[in-house]
Amino acid sequence: MKIRSVLVVCFTAISLWAFAQQNNASIHGYVTDAEGNLIEGANIVIEGSGRGVSSKSDGYYEIRGLSGGTYQVKTSVVGHKTTSQEVRLGEGDSRLVNFVLEAEVSQLSEVVLSGHKKEKYNVENVSSTLRLNQELIKIPQNIQVITDDVLRDQQIFGMREGVGRNVSGVMVMEHWGNYARINMRGFRIPAFRNGMNFTSQWGPVAEDMAMVERIEIIKGPAGFMLSAGEPAGLYNIVTKTPRATPGREVTLSTGSYGLQRATLDVGGKVDKAGKLLYRFNAMGHTQKTHQEYGFHDKYLLAPSFKYLFNENTTLTAQYTYQYSKVPELGSPYVFSPKGYRDVPRDFSISHPGIDPSVNKEHSAFVTFEHKLDRNWRVTAQLGYLSGAQESSDIWPDAVNENGDIYRRLYIFDGEEEHKLGQVFVNGEVQTGPVSHKILAGLDVGSKDILYDWAESHRIDPEDHPFNIYAPDNSHAVIPELDRSTSLRKRASDAGTIVGQQYTAYYAQDELGFFDDRLRVTLAGRYTNLDESSWSGKTSDGKFTPRAGISFSIDDNTSVYGLYDQAFLPQAGTDRQGNTFDPIEGNNIEGGIKKKWFDGRWNTSFSYFRITKENMLTADPEDPVNNSIQLGEVKSMGGEFDLRGEITSGLDLILNYAYTDVRISKDTDPEVVGKRVSGHARHMSNGWLKYTLQDTGLRGLNVSMGYLYMAKRATWDSVWGIEGAQTLPDYFRLDGALGWSNEKFSVALNINNLLNEYLFSGSSYSDGQFYSQQSEPGRNFRLTLGYRF
Template sequence: MIHIFLFSRRTAKPFLVLLFLLFSGSKTIAQQGAVAGHVATTDSQAAMGVGVALRGTTVGTTTDAQGNFAIDKIRPGTYQLVVYLVGLEPQEQRIAVEAHKTTRADFVLRESATRLQEVVVQGTRSQFKADLPSATLRSSTPLLETPQNIQVITEGLLKGQQSFDMSEAVARNVSGVTAQEHWGNYTRLNMRGARIAPFRNGMNVESTWGPLSEDMSFVERIEFVKGPAGFMLANGDPAGFYNVVTKKPTGVNRKAVTFTFGSFNTYRATADLDGTLTTDGKLQYRLNVMGQLKDSWRDYEYNNRYSIAPVLKYKFSDRTSLTAEYTHQYSRMSAIGSAYVFSARGYKDLPRNFTIADPDLEPSDMHDNSAFLLFEHQLNSDWKLTAQAAYFRYNQVGSSLWVKSVDENGDMQRTTSSWDAQNNSKFGQVYINGTVKTGTITHRILGGLDYGDKEYLADWNQYFELDQNRPFNIYKPVYGFAESGVPTFDRSKPLRERAGGNMLSQRYGAVYVQDELGFFENNLRLTLAGRYTKARTQQYATVMENEKLSPRVGLSASLSSNTSLYALYDQAFIPQNGVLADGGKVKPITGNNLEVGFKRDWLHGRFNTTVSVYQITKNNQLVSDPNSDPSQNFSLQLGQTKTQGVELDVRGELAKGLNLMVNYAYTDSEITKDTDASRIGLKVSGYAEHVTNTWLTYTLQKGPLQGLGFSGGYQWQLNRFPWFVADGTPGGLPDYFRLDGGLSYQLKKISLGLTINNLLDDYLYAGSPYDFDYNGSLDGYYWQTEAPRNYRVSIGYKF
């Protein structure tokens, strides 16, 4: 058992020692200086991702998208400042750092922007590590100093693994994240014992069955924020969320195309066009397009997609810009739910290619549209104003496939129902970031307003039983509906009329204020924040109104320029519906997160390790009222669950050409309060007790085979608890181990890649015992298989 008490007697001593060291060293700290500058190419373009370091020290950083860099907390003295990038000759400047001053140092690389891109293609600068959160997370605090565990999956890591969309092994890159069974149209990721909410560009786009899984062709990075984060949202699960950040214009003219083919008749083409539309560079654009045909290892299954994502950015000045972005995704797939397999005998009772799908069933079509408008204005060197609005519209016309019963002899009764759905969401955000000083204390201020309005409605009301004239036997399957005919759905009425009461919606408004106080030249940082949220939630016919003030307290201390400790307390709440026997008002679930952690950068900032220990307690969970009438319409608000664990994330560049990502998580989630005492101590569904992953890449830097790369990694999950089982039973799932590997070759502008997944060709699956009769007894099993050994080959060209 892991227990965390931030200010207990046991943890007070280390904090007092830390404070003593900071006070005793305050004289030295107060005399520190800084260096800042800009790195450009010979054609005056910003040089992004270039390493900057002080020779002979462990202090370093990389340039941002604008070519800027800054290094603080430097002792006064004379240094050699080095600018380096694999494949280029380093440049140096001799600088003098003075106390309380920032020394300026600018560089012009001897290459043009085009040449620099060629070098980046040939080189292998760290592709796995990020130093700053995206602007969509609102915080300007470096990840090393942030009092929270935030892990970033970079574009380079996604490309190296040849991931197509969110559902394809993205979870392996962050500790404790697991992908649960899915319907095929959206991705469900669990972390810290619960489903985490999907965000896109800082907007919470979660719906019960959505959004459509994002294609990686237009994704810049994915940020996993562990635990609640009041600066983003309070009315959500305290387990955390992930934020998909889409590609934006960089102001550098560059283009790339990639073609991929592979197992299961997979064909995919992407194009990424980036540049300027005017000679002064004020009007910039980014266009990403993708087309894909992909079958499955199971017959009659497919998922064909295309997407288009244009972005325009206009820079009114160096301080003010307006960005307009539109994304359209389309997917045509086999009947939703066909990935599930059922049997009365047990898991693995059927071959991996078995399917309950049928060639006569109609496909499901999904259109996912989103539009963003982003305004950014730098008020002065210390303050920035950001305003963002977004509109999402998702339309689905299709059906779901399920099973009513299955007998020991294999006779199965399949069912299908309509699943036409629509999701409409509107968001608005206005926030301001700034820095002020009061005496020796630095204040990083964040304040803002949030608005969200989400509505999901669906037609599930048209239901058909298949196989009425003859049973469908899973051991001797015969496909087609020649005798009974193909069921048809009536779509003559508008969806809203057909949906009836099948509607879920939420409207909320919130105000948030945060002050990060920096002491001793910002080596000790205290975060004090609060978020007031008012939400109106409708779940089918029940309407709930909640308002809550959620506090946030964080403490982060820099032991050196590359090492920090942190502690955090944050809250979230989840609206829920129910009826109490005494007529009282149902309270929302409240989640409290206690967390401590350690972060360290190594090798001039190219490599990072993060360790976190946490405990999440959810209160006010509803349970059935044992004293209510036989209809069981009443609930008691007594339930509580507790999730606790340890997480380790390691990522970055170990040496030239050698990049590593490795993570591990221990998770324990159980019921701690319940009206039924026998349930106390049972596991909460939807996690694996131990999860560890690795991904390693190495690219030859010299010799005749320069540019040849090797990659490989595994996913390993032990003691898995199915998310669908609510009674805490393990579900009989075996441990999970998957090994993947690949080769790559980069020659100037051309790149080749080969990825082989499931190298050991294991029968991999996830599932759960199932109650076909809905009488409380588990009389069957369902599961989803993963693909057998399969390959993907990609050919890319940059120009």
């Protein structure tokens, strides 16, 4: 029996070795257009074999595991003519085969500044800032990308406008001030910029789209990016960087509420050799809002440079300055003793004599990339962000049944400084018939955040309250807020200094079997994190595993499964003085992805279940003063996403998500099963654009889009206030009309076509009154663009 086993093992090993020797040839190269621009997402297929790959962000492709022979290799991408070459390989050959694709004449009218490419809603690969050296369809996770073409078509100007309309299950939450609070799968997700975590309690400043190349939404924990955070996922803003192809564009916009906006995007080569590239983005924006006294003024400066030492080594430097001025924080909220929609949607509790809130933010990145050889690459990046906020916050002390309120003005100043660093390597190796895509790296970071909201003054006299049904600001007294001492001293006195330092090590190996049709991902991340805040100090070190599997049914269809973890530190102690363990977030996810019609459009469906364990809940022995770790929350649901060009000239985004988030464990049985705020059970959105082809009106396009939410969970969901009003279903319809050619473009977008009274909100103060934030009624944006 032992001899037979040994023979079987030896025979298997010899067979695998022989198989590897017979399939060790490869084809690799670059895909470019006629002007020499590298093309991402081109499909390179060996005809008759079912084997194929997509070109990466640098235009590079490689097909491995081939035996000797003659192959017909075909390359295609939307907007360019398909081409093919005959390639002869000997055993063990590695043949360089480059492709130069000619543009389709019928598509030339759709050339735009962003990379001089045809507009597209779907992409084949994630950005290099996500570190993954793999096609989207093969990654065992639901990742969605909002392209610059979507942002342009929908005339999205700010981060808060663009995410919830284009990805399944993503909700933009209520907010104080100019930052984006984004929820997904029921929890707030961290804000990344170029692969670096700039999240803070009230930051970073919401990015203006003039600086944004794409928005990447990673659903579920992403151990290759982050473990110390919410298990729902993250979003990554990819900013615009230099390209070798010259590009120059200016846009002018006008619209409702006195909108005046201008953007400039120029770039190209600094020197004749093309070693030094530059890009400069600038934006100026002023606009009132639909609410009385509301406004938003901002501007942006974003220069960047890239130096190409050689074909293997680059250095990129980026700097961005954002300035934003809005009314005092809290002013978007209105209050009523009766319920929602009790006051006109343009109503405000603000006062024109209150100083505005001003945010100033500097951010910088330096990125070094070096290809060690055609299989290995190292990337190192430094990131820095400095933000300052001088502002105030208005909020009512109470809301009486007759509509009287006494408004209180709080100081709300803040500063934050983030210093981040990362270095990682991507590599590919072959061990017999098994391929390996390896990712390993180190992340370090330090965050120093200060806030002061200690000082406050009532602005309405005792005998002259402000009445929401008969507003009168004539009796209000606006105080002078005390900023005579430094913010750091004020924050120190108030105990509102937040600090965080972390170091994380991670490694991931994606093993490919059967010519890479079956892929198994094994990864782990160890994070050591020290954190201090007004709730105390904590220090945690935790290992979080990650395991995934993905199988390609054919070249255009894959199924996957994933298990991943995240954790959230918790400060404080229980009644016995024991420190609390971190919250553990566990995500189990599975799905199917498919590309249709040569990758023109794609679909994905995913099912997920997230469990957050070790959450704090009231101590039954002392519920007022102490907590214990027994709480648990479960989030589960399904998501569907479709995006791309359905047929020539017809682009579509269509999404749906079912999300249910509930308390599954607590010391109080009354709250078990209650829904958690921050999600809608049903969410769907869509955007359909049709561009006329090969007619006298070529370049004319018309679009229509919607956003629908049903059974929204409010902030009072857990409180279970008897008789509290529920939020009505939400439906918004938008439309657009545009035209463009090689030089000029014009776009008219009309949002909220049905002029619906749209809002979010919740009951407040144990159900004594209601708060809400409203959205604008029917409004328009008109943008003219010129490329030169």
